[in-house]
Amino acid sequence: MRILLVKPHPQLLIAKRLQEGFLHLEPLELEIVAGGVPDEDEASICDLGIEEKPLEIFHDRLHKINPRIIGFTGYSSQSAMVKKLARLVKEQNPSIVTVAGGVHATIMPADYAEGSIDIIVRGEGGTTFREIVNRYKQGLPLHFGNVSLSPDDPEFREKSEMPPPEFPPVQDMPRPRRDLVQRSRYFCVWTSAPADNRRQHLFC
Secondary structure, three states, X not given: OEEEEEEOOOOOHHHHHHHHHOEEOOOHHHHHHHHOOOOOOEEEEEEHHHOOOHHHHHHHHHHHHOOOEEEEOOOHHHHHHHHHHHHHHHHHOOOOEEEEOOHHHHHOHHHHOOOOOOEXXXXXXXXXXXXXXXXXXXXXXXXXXXXXXXXXXXXXXHHHXXXXXXXXXXXXXXXXXXXXXXXXXXXXXXXXXXXOOOOEEEEO
């Protein structure tokens, strides 16, 4: 089964400027989620923040991969774009399961309670996404507790207002799939003042 994991491009001007000249870090959150995908399934990561034409790239990847499940991550400043991308997915293929996770989904899950998003994940995503994939293949319900929420659940409001779930033990969290991204496209320019007061630039 094919799975696509997506990080939207930044919307805030300051975030765009930072990524253009100072840093653009690997999407570690999606690498960890991809690490939870069972070995027999195929996971792909699409980081739109490094693309010059992100929406075109998204349409192209969506068409070529034709995934059964798409997972989105995002900060609160990216929530509108997550919802826009999810709507594009449903317009192309309503049967694709859309999952929204990340910081915004954890603290404000009700904001993702709309028809284009099937599952809202709160808290750590790697182990939860692995459970979602396994349940999908077994034909079991994809929602459980206050971790994997359904906007259609009559108890959605009560569950979404509960405290975020605790993180699982570190040893249970998946190892990140850093092989799924082009690491040469990521960088961090850090300035410091050494003893001789000359400025240094470090590339990560």
